[in-house]
Amino acid sequence: MFVGDNGDSLENPEKDNRNLVDGSGNQKLSRDDIEAMKKGGVGGHNIVEQLIENSATFSKKTDFAQEKYIKKKKKKYLPVFTVLRPTTRLLAEMYFNKGPLKICNLRVDSLAQILNEANVRAHNKLIVMETCLGLVLGAVMERMAGEGVIINFFTGTAPSRPAVDAFSYPDSYKSVIYDVPLDLVHSLGTDTDSAKDSAVDNPGQDSAKTEDTSAPLNGDTTSDPTGDLTEVSMVESERTSRGEADTAPSDGGTRVGVSASEAVDTDSSQKCVTDVSAAGEREETPESRLVKGAGSWKKRKFVSEEDRLVKRQLKAKTLHDAKVILAQRDMDGLIVASRFHPTPVVLSLIDYVAPSRPLVVFCQHQEPLLDCYMKLKKRGGVVLLKLTETWLREYQVLPSRTHPQVNMSGTGGYLLTGTVVERTREEMDKPS
Amino acid sequence: MKRIPVVDTSCIHAGTMSFAKYKKTIEVGDTAILLLGYDNMLQLMIEKDKIYQTKYGALRCNELIGTRYGRRVQCSKGWLYVLHATPELWTVTLPHRTQILYATDISMIVFQLDLKPGSVVIESGTGSGSLSHAILRSVAPSGYLHTFDFHAQRVEKARQEFEEHGLGHLVSVAERDTCKNGFGLECVADAVFLDLPGPWDVLPFAKQAFKAEGGRICSFSPCIEQVQRTCETLEKLGFTDIQSLECLARTFDVRTVNMPLANLGGGVDIGVEGDQSGSLHQPCIGHIEYDTGGRDAKNTKKRRGDGDTPDGSTEDGASKKWSDGGNGGDAGDGRTKMSESASFVFKTAHPPVQMPGHTGFLTFATLYPD
Ligand SMILES: C[S@@+](CC[C@H](N)C(=O)[O-])C[C@H]1O[C@@H](n2cnc3c(N)ncnc32)[C@H](O)[C@@H]1O
Numbered sequence: 141m142f143v144g145d146n147g148d149s150l151e152n153p154e155k156d157n158r159n160l161v162d163g164s165g166n167q168k169l170s171r172d173d174i175e176a177m178k179k180g181g182v183g184g185h186n187i188v189e190q191l192i193e194n195s196a197t198f199s200k201k202t203d204f205a206q207e208k209y210i211k212k213k214k215k216k217y218l219p220v221f222t223v224l225r226p227t228t229r230l231l232a233e234m235y236f237n238k239g240p241l242k243i244c245n246l247r248v249d250s251l252a253q254i255l256n257e258a259n260v261r262a263h264n265k266l267i268v269m270e271t272c273l274g275l276v277l278g279a280v281m282e283r284m285a286g287e288g289v290i291i292n293f294f295t296g297t298a299p300s301r302p303a304v305d306a307f308s309y310p311d312s313y314k315s316v317i318y319d320v321p322l323d324l325v326h327s328l329g330t331d332t333d334s335a336k337d338s339a340v341d342n343p344g345q346d347s348a349k350t351e352d353t354s355a356p357l358n359g360d361t362t363s364d365p366t367g368d369l370t371e372v373s374m375v376e377s378e379r380t381s382r383g384e385a386d387t388a389p390s391d392g393g394t395r396v397g398v399s400a401s402e403a404v405d406t407d408s409s410q411k412c413v414t415d416v417s418a419a420g421e422r423e424e425t426p427e428s429r430l431v432k433g434a435g436s437w438k439k440r441k442f443v444s445e446e447d448r449l450v451k452r453q454l455k456a457k458t459l460h461d462a463k464v465i466l467a468q469r470d471m472d473g474l475i476v477a478s479r480f481h482p483t484p485v486v487l488s489l490i491d492y493v494a495p496s497r498p499l500v501v502f503c504q505h506q507e508p509l510l511d512c513y514m515k516l517k518k519r520g521g522v523v524l525l526k527l528t529e530t531w532l533r534e535y536q537v538l539p540s541r542t543h544p545q546v547n548m549s550g551t552g553g554y555l556l557t558g559t560v561v562e563r564t565r566e567e568m569d570k571p572s
Numbered sequence: 573m574k575r576i577p578v579v580d581t582s583c584i585h586a587g588t589m590s591f592a593k594y595k596k597t598i599e600v601g602d603t604a605i606l607l608l609g610y611d612n613m614l615q616l617m618i619e620k621d622k623i624y625q626t627k628y629g630a631l632r633c634n635e636l637i638g639t640r641y642g643r644r645v646q647c648s649k650g651w652l653y654v655l656h657a658t659p660e661l662w663t664v665t666l667p668h669r670t671q672i673l674y675a676t677d678i679s680m681i682v683f684q685l686d687l688k689p690g691s692v693v694i695e696s697g698t699g700s701g702s703l704s705h706a707i708l709r710s711v712a713p714s715g716y717l718h719t720f721d722f723h724a725q726r727v728e729k730a731r732q733e734f735e736e737h738g739l740g741h742l743v744s745v746a747e748r749d750t751c752k753n754g755f756g757l758e759c760v761a762d763a764v765f766l767d768l769p770g771p772w773d774v775l776p777f778a779k780q781a782f783k784a785e786g787g788r789i790c791s792f793s794p795c796i797e798q799v800q801r802t803c804e805t806l807e808k809l810g811f812t813d814i815q816s817l818e819c820l821a822r823t824f825d826v827r828t829v830n831m832p833l834a835n836l837g838g839g840v841d842i843g844v845e846g847d848q849s850g851s852l853h854q855p856c857i858g859h860i861e862y863d864t865g866g867r868d869a870k871n872t873k874k875r876r877g878d879g880d881t882p883d884g885s886t887e888d889g890a891s892k893k894w895s896d897g898g899n900g901g902d903a904g905d906g907r908t909k910m911s912e913s914a915s916f917v918f919k920t921a922h923p924p925v926q927m928p929g930h931t932g933f934l935t936f937a938t939l940y941p942d
C-alpha cells in the first residue's frame with residue numbers, strides 16, 4: 141500500500157499516528173458480538189455507531205482518519221445499491237474490471253476512441269466485426285439510436301452478444317442490425333447479379349429507404365402463427381432458444397428436446413453458451429425471463445419448430461438485404477475489434493467501404509496491427525493511417541493528498557485508424 | 573493550419589453539407605478537407621469558380637463539384653485528396669481562436685458524458701468550437717447543444733461555422749459570462765461540460781440546469797489546483813462518482829529497422845537446420861539481410877546513406893522491401909556465413925521520441941436524482 145497516505149501531519153498537526161498500535165485489541169466488540177447484533181436485527185447504522193463507541197483508538201485518530209474509518213465501516217455494514225440505467229460507460233467499465241480478456245482487453249478509453257474515430261452517429265451505415273461480447277456493437281447501437289444500418293459480421297453459427305442484451309435496447313435499435321456470418325464473406329460477391337438487380341428498388345442508399353429494408357426483420361414475424369415472436373427480433377429468438385437449453389439443466393427432457401432441434405450446430409452454440417454464461421449477463425434480460433416462463437415443454441417444442449422455420453426465412457432475408465447493401469460498396473465505416481488476426485478481416489471488408497470514410501481496427505496486441513498497417517500501405521487506398529495507444533491515469537483528489545492512483549492499467553489495447561480513399565489504377569493492379 | 577483565403581459568405585448555400593450526415597459528392601457550400609500529405613491538411617469552402625493555390629498547384633473548385641469525396645485530385649505539381657469533413661478532421665484543421673481540445677480528450681469526454689442521439693448538452697466556453705462539433709455529431713439528430721462564451725467574436729464565429737456545417741438547428745450559441753450569470757437554464761440538461769479558468773463558480777448553476785433525473789458533468793482543467801477546487805465544490809453540491817483522470821495518445825511510428833550484427837570474430841554459422849546453437853541465432857520476428865554486394869546490398873546501403881534516422885531505420889512508407897513479419901523476405905540461406913555487414917531487419921512500432929505529456933485533467937461526476 142501507499143505509505144503516507146493518511147496525511148495526518150498535514151491536516152491535524154497535533155494528532156499523528158505515533159501512538160496507534162495495530163492490533164485487534166483496539167475494537168472491544170468481537171466478531172461474535174457483531175454477528176449477534178446482526179441476527180438480532182440491529183440496523184447497519186446502529187452497528188457502525190457501536191463500533192465507534194467501542195473503538196479504543198477512534199478518538200485518537202485524526203479527523204481524516206476518523207472519516208475514513210466511518211466510511212469503511214459503513215461500506216461494510218450498510219451496503220448501498222443504486223440501480224443505474226445501463227450505459228456504454230457503465231457496461232464497458234464493468235466488463236473490463238470483471239474480465240478484460242473476454243473483451244480483448246478493450247479499455248474504456250480505447251472504446252471511446254473507436255466510437256469517435258469511426259465517426260459513429262445516427263444515419264451511418266457501418267460494418268462491425270467484433271468478438272468483445274457485443275460491447276462494441278452495443279456501444280455503436282447506442283450512438284446510432286436505431287437510425288442507419290449496421291452490418292454485423294459474426295463468427296460461429298449465431299451471434300453471441302450478452303453485452304448487447306445487457307443494454308436492454310428497444311427493438312428499433314436492433315432493427316438496424318443485419319447479421320452476417322463472417323465465413324460467408326468470400327461468397328458475398330458471388331451472386332451480386334441478383335443483388336444488383338434488386339439494388340434498384342431495394343437499396344440501402346439512404347436511411348429513409350433502409351428503414352424499409354430493415355422493417356421486414358420484425359414485420360415478417362407476424363406470419364408466425366404462435367405470435368410468440370412478434371416482440372422479438374430474429375437475433376433474440378435465436379439467443380433465447382439457446383438460453384432455454386442453457387438455463388434448464390434440471391429439466392432433462394427439455395434440454396434434450398431443445399438441443400436436438402439444434403443438433404446441427406451444437407458445437408459452436410455450445411461455445412456461445414459458455415461465452416455467454418461466463419459473462420453472466422443474459423439471465424437478467426427481460427426477454428429471456430419471458431421465454432423461460434413460457435408454457436410447457438410440448439408447447440415450447442412446437443414453438444421452436446415454427447421458430448426454426450421463421451428463423452431460417454429471416455436469416456435468408458437478412459442475408460439477402462445485407463448483400464444488397466454491401467454490393468453498393470458504399471458503407472460509411474468499418475470497425476474491427478476481435479480476437480482474430482485483423483489483417484485478413486480488414487482486407488476482405490474494406491472493399492465495401494466508401495471513399496472518405498473511416499477505418500478503425502482495435503487489437504489487444506500491437507504486432508497484428510503492424511502487419512495490418514503494412515498490408516494496407518501495400519494495398520493503397522487508405523490515408524492517414526495511424527497506429528496509436530491511449531494511456532489512462534486516474535487521480536485521487538483530496539485536500540493536500542492529491543496524487544495519481546497507486547495502481548493503473550498498463551494496457552487497454554491498440555488502435556489502427558485511417559481513412560479509406562479511392563484507389564488509383566496502379567494500386568488496383570498491384571498483385572496482392 | 574488556416575483556411576486559405578477569407579470566405580465570402582454570400583455565396584454559401586447553407587445546409588448543403590452536414591457534419592451530422594455523410595454525402596457522396598462534393599457540392600457548392602461544402603466545407604471540405606484537403607489532404608496534402610501526412611498530417612498536412614487544411615479545410616476550405618467549395619465555391620463556384622473559386623481557385624485555391626496549394627503547394628501542388630492550382631485547385632479549381634469547379635472541377636471538384638459533383639465528383640466524389642475521397643477522390644485523388646491531380647494538380648500541376650502533385651496530387652492530393654479531397655475528404656469529407658468530420659469532427660475529427662475539423663479539429664485538426666479549424667481556425668484557432670483559443671486553445672482547443674483534441675481528439676483523445678474529446679473522445680473521452682463524449683464517452684464519459686454518456687452522449688448519444690437525443691442528449692441535451694450545455695457547454696462553456698465555446699472557444700474555437702473543436703469539442704462542440706464532436707458533441708453535435710453525437711447528439712444529432714434529436715439532441716441539442718447550448719454553448720456559451722463571454723467573447724463576442726468567438727460566439728459570432730462559432731455560430732457562423734455551425735450554420736455552414738449544417739449543424740445550426742442543433743445548437744444555440746450565446747454570449748454570456750457563465751461564471752457570473754450561469755446559463756439561465758433549468759431542468760434541461762443531460763450533460764454539462766466546462767472548459768473555463770474557474771469552473772467551480774459555474775457548478776451551482778450547472779446543478780440547476782440538469783434534468784430532474786440528473787446527469788453527467790465534466791470539467792477540463794490544465795492545473796491540479798483547479799481540479800482540487802472543482803472536486804471540493806462538486807462534492808459540496810452533492811455530485812457523486814467524482815473521478816479525475818488524464819488520457820494521452822501515443823502515436824507509433826511504423827518503421828523498418830536494420831540493426832547491424834556485431835562481428836564476433838570467426839563468423840558464426842547461423843541457423844543450420846537442426847543445429848541447436850544455430851537456431852538460437854535465427855531471428856524470430858525479423859530476418860537477416862546480408863550485404864553481399866548484390867542489389868539488396870545496394871538498397872540497404874542506400875537506405876542507410878539516405879537514412880532518415882541514425883539508427884538505420886526507415887519509415888515504412890519509404891521502405892521497399894518488407895516481409896511477413898517473421899519468415900518471409902530472405903529465404904533464410906542458413907548456411908551463409910555471417911559477414912561483417914549483415915544486419916537484423918525487423919518491423920517495429922516505434923514509440924514517439926517526444927509526445928505531448930499533458931493536456932489537462934478531466935474531472936467527471938454524476939448528479940443523481942434526490
Ligand atoms: C480554452 S477555450 C475552450 C476551447 C474549447 N473547449 C474548444 O475545444 O474549442 C475557453 C473559452 O472559455 C471562455 N470563457 C472563459 N471564461 C468564461 C466565462 N466566465 N464565461 C463564458 N466564457 C468564458 C473563453 O472566452 C474561451 O473562449
